[in-house]
Amino acid sequence: MPEMSYSEALRTALREEMKRDSGVFLIGEDIGRHGGAFGVSRGLFDEFGPDRVINTPISEAAIVGASVGAAVAGTRPVAEIMYMDFITISMSQIVNQMAKIHYMLGGKARAPVVVRTPAGGGRGNAAQHMQSLEAWFAHVPGLIVVMPSTPADARGLLKTAIRDDNPVIFIENKLLYATRGEVPEEEILIPFGKADIKRSGGDTTVIATSRMILFALQAAERLAGEGIDVEVIDPRCLVPLDIETILASVRKTGRAVIVHESCERAGIGAEIAAQIYERAFDELDGPVLRVANPNVPIPFSPGLEAAALPDEDRIVQAVKQTLGLVPAFENG
Amino acid sequence: MNPEPELLLAMYQTMLRIRRFEERVGELFLQGRIWGAVHLYSGEEAMAVGACSALRTDDYITSTHRGHGHCIAKGADTKHMMAEIFGRQDGYCKGKGGSMHIADVNGGNLGANAIVGDGIAIACGAALASRIKHTDQISLAFFGDGAVGTGIFHESLNLAAVLQLPVVFICENNQYAVSTAMKDSSPVPHVADRASAYGIPATTVDGNDVLAVYKAAQEAVQRARSGGGPTLVEGLTYRWEGHYKGDPEVYRSAEEVASWRAKDPIVCFQSWLLQNEECGEEQLTHIKGLVEDEIRDAVTFAEESPQPALDELHTDIYID
Numbered sequence: 177m178p179e180m181s182y183s184e185a186l187r188t189a190l191r192e193e194m195k196r197d198s199g200v201f202l203i204g205e206d207i208g209r210h211g212g213a214f215g216v217s218r219g220l221f222d223e224f225g226p227d228r229v230i231n232t233p234i235s236e237a238a239i240v241g242a243s244v245g246a247a248v249a250g251t252r253p254v255a256e257i258m259y260m261d262f263i264t265i266s267m268s269q270i271v272n273q274m275a276k277i278h279y280m281l282g283g284k285a286r287a288p289v290v291v292r293t294p295a296g297g298g299r300g301n302a303a304q305h306m307q308s309l310e311a312w313f314a315h316v317p318g319l320i321v322v323m324p325s326t327p328a329d330a331r332g333l334l335k336t337a338i339r340d341d342n343p344v345i346f347i348e349n350k351l352l353y354a355t356r357g358e359v360p361e362e363e364i365l366i367p368f369g370k371a372d373i374k375r376s377g378g379d380t381t382v383i384a385t386s387r388m389i390l391f392a393l394q395a396a397e398r399l400a401g402e403g404i405d406v407e408v409i410d411p412r413c414l415v416p417l418d419i420e421t422i423l424a425s426v427r428k429t430g431r432a433v434i435v436h437e438s439c440e441r442a443g444i445g446a447e448i449a450a451q452i453y454e455r456a457f458d459e460l461d462g463p464v465l466r467v468a469n470p471n472v473p474i475p476f477s478p479g480l481e482a483a484a485l486p487d488e489d490r491i492v493q494a495v496k497q498t499l500g501l502v503p504a505f506e507n508g
Numbered sequence: 509m510n511p512e513p514e515l516l517l518a519m520y521q522t523m524l525r526i527r528r529f530e531e532r533v534g535e536l537f538l539q540g541r542i543w544g545a546v547h548l549y550s551g552e553e554a555m556a557v558g559a560c561s562a563l564r565t566d567d568y569i570t571s572t573h574r575g576h577g578h579c580i581a582k583g584a585d586t587k588h589m590m591a592e593i594f595g596r597q598d599g600y601c602k603g604k605g606g607s608m609h610i611a612d613v614n615g616g617n618l619g620a621n622a623i624v625g626d627g628i629a630i631a632c633g634a635a636l637a638s639r640i641k642h643t644d645q646i647s648l649a650f651f652g653d654g655a656v657g658t659g660i661f662h663e664s665l666n667l668a669a670v671l672q673l674p675v676v677f678i679c680e681n682n683q684y685a686v687s688t689a690m691k692d693s694s695p696v697p698h699v700a701d702r703a704s705a706y707g708i709p710a711t712t713v714d715g716n717d718v719l720a721v722y723k724a725a726q727e728a729v730q731r732a733r734s735g736g737g738p739t740l741v742e743g744l745t746y747r748w749e750g751h752y753k754g755d756p757e758v759y760r761s762a763e764e765v766a767s768w769r770a771k772d773p774i775v776c777f778q779s780w781l782l783q784n785e786e787c788g789e790e791q792l793t794h795i796k797g798l799v800e801d802e803i804r805d806a807v808t809f810a811e812e813s814p815q816p817a818l819d820e821l822h823t824d825i826y827i828d
Contacts, residue, residue: 201640227639233670238629238663245633245647248618249568251640253633268660272623273630281611281619282601283824317825341827 177358185327185359186216186292186348189334190254192363194224197252200338203230203239204256213258214294214353236265240291244274244343247287252338257293260347261304266291267312274343275318289344290337296349296387296437297485303473306350308438310385313345314414314447320344320368321414325389327357329412332366340368349387369416373425377407380495381425383448384435385411388467388486392435395491406495414444419451426452430461431498435486440468462498467491510719511561513786519561519718520781521795523553523774526577528803529586530749533576533593533607536807537753542593546607549577551716551748554773555680556581558721559648559741562729568616568634568647570627572680573608574747575620578650584612590806596813603816604824624685625651625658628677632664635673635732646674646732648725654685656699665738669706674732676725677708677740680715682747687759703740715743716773719780745773 180188194200202217208231211218221229232239236257243253257263263270274287297306313321320342324330330348337344374389375396384392389410396406407425411417426432432452434445445466452464467486474484496502510516530548537546549556552574560569560581571578579589584600592599593607600610611619618634621627631649638645655661656679668675679699683690696702703710709731713720721743728739746768750757757765781787 199640203636230636230671233663233666235663235667237660238632238667241626241629241660241664242633242636242667245568245570245618245630245635246637246640247633248613248630249634249637249641249645249647251637268623268626269629273621273626277619278827279824280601280605280609281613282599282604284601284611284613285618286827320826 177360179356180327180359181354181356182327182330183214183216183353185331186334187218187220189331189338190217190220191223193335193338194220194228199251200254201228201230201251202254202256203232203243205232205234205258207231207256212256214350216353217256236262237269240266240269240274240289243289243291244269244277244287247289248277248285252288254290254292254338257291259305260293260295260309261307263291263293263309270313270319270345271316275316279318286341287343288341290334290346291344292346292348294348294350296351297474297481298351300476300478300481302476306474308347308386308436310347310414311438311443314444318343319415321347322368322412323347323386323414324412325352325386325410327355328359329366329372331359332364333412335363336365336368339365347386352387366412368413369418371409371411371418371421373407373421374410375406375408377405377429379405379429380431380433380498381407381409381422381429382433382435382491382495383409383411383422385414385444386437388435388437391486391488391491394488395495398488398492399495404495404499417448422448423452423456426456427459430459432464433467433491433494433498434464435467435491437486438469439471440466441471443468462500465494465498467494511722515561516781516786517791517795519557519722520777520792521799522557522581523718523777524795524799525586525802526553526556526580527774528799529576529580529806532803532807534749534753543595544606545752546593547574547752548747548749549574551768551773552680552682552745553577554718554721554777555678555715555743555745556650558718559650559678559725561722562725563648566616566645568618568631568645570618570631570647570649571620572627572650572652573620573622573624574652575610576607579610579612579617579620582612582617583615584610584617586802586806587809590810591813594810594813595815596810597816598809598813602820604820625655625660627651628655628664629660632668632673632675635668635675636671638674644733646676646729648676648678650678650680652685653679653681653683653690653694653699656702657685657693665703665706665708665740668738669708672735672737675738676728676732677738678725679740679742680745681742682745684747684751684759686751689759698742700740700742708738708740710740710742712742712744715745716771716776718773718777
């Protein structure tokens with residue numbers, strides 16, 4: 177199986193889908209010859225031309241608003257929002273238009289837009305360039321919310337997103353772009369709503385999203401050395417959420433730790449924990465715990481920033497806590 | 509050059525259909541037979557009819573919260589519109605949208621929109637789709653003077669100009685955004701003045717003169733269709749009713765309303781038709797009869813249409 181970076185995997189998916197369907201086009205800031213702020217669309221402008229790779233002014237609202245109109249009129253736009261923080265500028269177009277148009281119009285219109293955007297911190301860009309706002313979108317009916325963690329998942333899920341008739345918020349991660357992994361040579365479309373068990377284990381279930389999967393797997397490795405067998409699940413999609421795979425694991429282990437790189441308060445962890453409590457309460461042997469950002473903006477200074485993000489140590493600590501091996505700790 | 513008599517009479521009939529539709533909606537709302545809120549279009553008929561008469565069926569429009577007139581002018585069926593306003597199963601949106609979300613996608617109406625300004629970007633997107641698909645369809649965005657204060661208006665005009673999109677921006681300057689007068693919300697007197705910042709050709713016309721609107725729209729549509737990019741047309745008009753039916757209208761005087769009602773776009777057009785001998789009184793009387801019957805039948809249809817089944821609550825959220 178060939179190896180490629182997360183970035184290359186995304187670019188491969190874009191290229192394949194643009195070749196397959198002449199209605200697929202890219203729209204966003206600096207995605208032309210510059211190739212996008214993180215280089216995902218590099219080369220596509222020269223390959224497909226300015227009508228298929230539309231480089232826009234700094235206009236996040238118009239990028240998504242125009243994508244909605246273009247989608248309703250029969251095309252498949254893939255919009256890029258340079259940093260997830262900037263998606264706040266397009267919230268009306270996403271929440272009031274894109275998510276609702278199918279329902280509001282009684283099923284007569286569809287808006288197959290993919291909004292790609294990178295989230296996540298760990299690179300010193302401070303409070304307005306490192307947020308992970310996935311929970312906002314999971315809250316809005318009508319949107320699909322995807323967060324791939326590996327190159328193979330990135331390619332397979334982006335292809336599914338582009339072909340799907342629903343609007344998709346496709347959340348990438350800045351520190352994952354350069355990570356490498358095996359990607360099947362053949363065309364694979366990964367269906368929405370299918371979690372992936374990244375590591376099997378019997379003692380505790382760790383559910384982690386996006387880059388947090390890397391920390392969860394490192395923590396699992398360390399815990400294995402102490403005789404603790406951790407199962408790591410990547411939901412891959414927050415909406416639709418594969419709660420059945422999560423519940424099956426929790427029924428096996430009796431314990432769950434949820435890890436996400438966004439504020440703990442009202443984050444996706446709260447939703448997953450609530451569903452576990454509602455449907456598997458009797459099978460739990462310990463509290464469902466969350467490892468997430470403390471409820472603070474992301475600070476600049478490296479020490480402060482590190483303290484604002486989950487890491488391997490905190491996951492190890494939480495697993496031991498739910499197993500009753502260590503006392504509770506303060507999450508900030 | 510003025511349109512052929514057949515089109516002139518069709519325009520007259522459509523203006524009258526809008527007026528009677530809105531009058532009935534207002535009455536039914538006050539009687540409690542329609543719930544929610546309604547934003548009536550009476551007084552602005554020349555805008556929707558003048559602009560939509562310059563379009564083809566396969567061209568797109570986006571509309572506003574005051575959208576009933578655009579919907580009728582773009583060719584929608586008043587029965588299904590009225591049923592939607594009643595929240596019934598046979599409405600355009602199966603009762604899920606209501607007055608502020610009526611759309612007729614097959615007829616090129618991408619929908620009324622309750623977020624002021626958002627439809628402008630959607631029209632730009634539909635215009636972009638024409639380019640991607642290599643068709644010569646154009647898009648037309650209706651919006652009010654209030655939308656000019658939104659960010660999406662400026663982003664959309666800029667984007668449309670940079671990409672030279674086949675789109676026409678039609679501003680219905682009805683003088684008020686809810687209660688705030690244009691003079692209190694804009695540092696320049698005309699919406700058309702804004703277009704020069706984006707290099708977009710613009711014009712201001714008498715929005716109560718259906719032929720003036722038609723001619724300006726026709727020129728803009730031709731420019732868009734032939735690859736000449738966007739145009740902004742501002743029509744000066746007035747909404748006879750308040751922002752919504754029941755608005756106490758403390759922000760304007762009865763004299764001001766009366767002065768605009770004296771410039772009734774339908775009466776003006778009727779006089780013009782007769783003076784120019786485009787038709788006779790008996791033809792107009794005949795049209796009035798047809799319109800009365802149509803609107804009566806629309807109300808009957810709406811009232812007889814069933815309530816949506818409760819399982820509709822959970823359909824049309826996601827497409828399988």
